Amino acid sequence: MGTDPAATAVAVVEMACEGRFADIERLFTPSLRALVGAEVLQAAWTAEMGRRGPVGTVGEPVSEPAQAGLVRVSVPVACEHAGLTVVVAVDHDGMLHDLRLTAITAPWTPPPYADPARFDEHDVTVGDGPLAVAGTVSLPHGPGPRAGVVLLGGGGPFDRDATSGANKPLKDLAWGLAGRGVAVLRFDKVTHTHSEQVANAAGFTMTDEYVPHAVAAVRLLQRQPGVDPARVFVLGHSMGGKVAPRVAAAEASVAGLVIMAGDTQPMHQAAIRVIRYLASLDPGPATEAAVEAFTRQAAMVAGPDLSPSTPTEALLFGWPAAYWLDLRGYDPVATAAALDKPMFILQGGRDYQVTVADDLSGWKAGLAHRPDVTIRVYDADNHLFFPGAGPSTPAEYEPPQHVDPAVVADIAEWLAPEHGKIA
Numbered sequence: 001m002g003t004d005p006a007a008t009a010v011a012v013v014e015m016a017c018e019g020r021f022a023d024i025e026r027l028f029t030p031s032l033r034a035l036v037g038a039e040v041l042q043a044a045w046t047a048e049m050g051r052r053g054p055v056g057t058v059g060e061p062v063s064e065p066a067q068a069g070l071v072r073v074s075v076p077v078a079c080e081h082a083g084l085t086v087v088v089a090v091d092h093d094g095m096l097h098d099l100r101l102t103a104i105t106a107p108w109t110p111p112p113y114a115d116p117a118r119f120d121e122h123d124v125t126v127g128d129g130p131l132a133v134a135g136t137v138s139l140p141h142g143p144g145p146r147a148g149v150v151l152l153g154g155g156g157p158f159d160r161d162a163t164s165g166a167n168k169p170l171k172d173l174a175w176g177l178a179g180r181g182v183a184v185l186r187f188d189k190v191t192h193t194h195s196e197q198v199a200n201a202a203g204f205t206m207t208d209e210y211v212p213h214a215v216a217a218v219r220l221l222q223r224q225p226g227v228d229p230a231r232v233f234v235l236g237h238s239m240g241g242k243v244a245p246r247v248a249a250a251e252a253s254v255a256g257l258v259i260m261a262g263d264t265q266p267m268h269q270a271a272i273r274v275i276r277y278l279a280s281l282d283p284g285p286a287t288e289a290a291v292e293a294f295t296r297q298a299a300m301v302a303g304p305d306l307s308p309s310t311p312t313e314a315l316l317f318g319w320p321a322a323y324w325l326d327l328r329g330y331d332p333v334a335t336a337a338a339l340d341k342p343m344f345i346l347q348g349g350r351d352y353q354v355t356v357a358d359d360l361s362g363w364k365a366g367l368a369h370r371p372d373v374t375i376r377v378y379d380a381d382n383h384l385f386f387p388g389a390g391p392s393t394p395a396e397y398e399p400p401q402h403v404d405p406a407v408v409a410d411i412a413e414w415l416a417p418e419h420g421k422i423a
Contacts, residue, residue, distance in 0.1 A: 005090040006061040009073035012099070013086050016045050017055050027096045031199055034297075034318035036099065039289035047282050048101050051395065053080025070097055070196070097195075103398040108161075108168045111402035113409070114175035121178075126187040127216045131194050135160055135187030135217065137224055138178035144226025147233065147416040148183035149258065150217040152210060152247070154238030155317075157191040162237070166400040169237070169384045176408035182416050185221040187213060203308070205326035206243060214247040218254055231255045233415055236262060238354060238383065245336035256342040258411055261354040261383055264333055264362030268301040268324075270353075271316055277352050281393055301328065333366035342372040344414045346407060348381035350392040374414065378404055 008027070015024050021038040028036070036044075049055070059076035066072040066089050075086045082103070089098035110116065119140045126135045140146060151170050153162045161168035174184040191198055191209055198204050214234060222229035233256050236244035241262025248254040263270060275294045279287035297316040300306065301324050310321040319327075336343060345367070347360040354360075356377060367373045380387040386401045 003092060003094040005071035005073050005088075005094075006063050008090050008094050008096075009061050009075050009086065009088045010058065012088055012096070013058050013075050013077060016041075016086070017058075021045070024096075024099075027094065028099075029091075029095050029097050030313055031318040032097060032099070034313040034315065037293060039286055039293060041099070043282070043284075043286035043290050044101060046284070046286055048084060049079070050282070052082045052084060055079055072098075103165050106166050106400055108163075108166055108171065109400065110175060111172050111405070111408075113179070113402075113405045114172070115179040116175065119175075119178035124185070124187075124220060126185075126220060127190075127213050131190050131197065131212075133188045133190055133193045133213060135185055135220075136174070137221065138174045138184040138186075139224060139226065140178050140181050140183060142181075142226065145228035145231075146181055146183055146226055147231040147255075148185070148221045148224065148227045149177065149233045149235050149415055150214060150221055151184060151186040152214055152234065152236035152240030152244060153189055154240055154261075156189075157195055158189050159192050160186040160188045164384075165398055167384070167386075167397065167402075169386075169403050172403040173235070173408060173411070176403070176405075177412050177415070180409070180412035180416070181418070182412055183221060183224055183227045185217050185224075187217055189213075203322040204320060205323050206239070206330070207246065207326055209323075210240065210243045211247055211250050214243075215251045218247075218251050222253065229253070231416075233258060235260065235411070238263065242332045243330075245332050245339060246330065248339050248341055249335055254341065257336070257339075257344070258414070259336075259343060259345045259363070260385065260407075261348060261351055261359075262332065262345065262363070263354045263359045265358045266302075267327060268298040268316060270358065272298050273358065274353055278394070333362050336363075337366050337370075343367065343370075343374070344411065345373065345375045346385070346411075347375075347377050348383060348385055349377050349379035350381060350388060350390075351383040352392050353383045376410065378407060380404070381407065 021042040025038040056078045061073050061075045063071050063073045070089045072089050077084050085102045087100045088096050119138050121138050124135045126133050161171040170186050174186050178184050218232055222232050234244050234247050234254050235258035237260040241259035244257045275291050279291050300314050308321050312320045345363050381404050382392040385403045385407045387404050
């Protein structure tokens with residue numbers, strides 16, 4: 001197969017079509033193998049083929065440079081009902097650092113509630129030194145003073161928009177809020193821009209992933225023209241919401257928090273709950289194997305023997321032991337309760353990843369007595385606050401869509417009552 005990245009990517013697709021998932025796994029780096037084994041890959045591929053139909057043709061691969069000397073190769077695959085793209089990140093030895101199955105979708109379009117005529121955008125650098133990242137400031141027209149908000153994405157190596165296929169939920173929020181008078185700063189996660197460096201950094205934790213750049217972003221937004229430095233908030237989604245109280249504890253000038261689908265259930269427990277839910281949607285030997293693998297790795301995370309020397313391969317999501325030790329010792333509700341800052345906590349009623357019963361209940365138990373804490377459930381919304389109906393499934397994230405306009409309007413009103421009701 002050689003070390004030609006394009007040839008490697010095409011070979012991976014051919015092996016998947018032939019059911020040779022163990023052969024694909026042999027090309028995985030240890031960190032990817034810990035996250036996605038042959039059983040999980042087979043389950044994902046089988047589910048995609050079940051929705052899209054048998055593979056018809058495999059298109060020409062498209063290669064582009066990626067971070068840290070990797071090459072990202074996209075291979076379009078035409079199926080009977082709908083196509084998909086197999087995206088791999090390949091190093092010079094032909095090893096796979098990432099593998100994703102993505103829908104072939106239309107480009108992102110602005111949500112109807114966004115009015116780009118009301119704000120300007122410019123790029124900034126967040127942080128300094130070798131782990132600095134790029135970001136974007138959305139600055140409303142007019143002199144101010146105005147509120148500002150820093151956006152924090154969920155778990156995973158997301159860019160500043162939280163791009164997933166055709167959807168960019170953080171860009172929806174940034175444009176929707178900026179059009180309503182709120183200055184917004186969003187930035188690429190360090191795990192997106194510097195994936196190889198942080199993967200090889202001994203002792204890298206959730207705190208390292210979020211807090212230094214979030215604090216730097218708050219201070220940067222406070223210096224923007226027309227922004228009231230006393231009214232710069234932090235908005236976190238999913239894991240970004242979970243870690244937001246820690247950011248505010250580290251940076252006293254944070255004015256308050258917006259927590260969207262922030263999880264409070266220990267993540268190793270939530271992982272088992274979610275994988276069992278997904279397995280119930282597509283039962284079979286492959287998904288049963290995935291449940292067994294997750295359960296085994298979660299037990300290692302929760303066990304008394306977890307230490308900095310525990311092999312990453314034995315743990316969930318390919319995260320190192322130091323990451324899990326930090327996460328396991330962090331109580332987001334207690335951290336939030338110790339803050340003398342207002343909070344707005346939002347939850348999707350149809351969210352199966354972070355749920356009303358398992359996660360919002362934690363925020364309510366610890367904070368519902370606080371008059372400066374607002375808690376709101378959006379019954380129709382899923383984990384990304386996309387409205388829908390019926391039980392939520394992974395497939396519903398694929399079509400182009402936007403964050404619920406009611407969510408954007410409510411956040412704007414909470415952040416900046418003097419501007420939030422702009423039509």
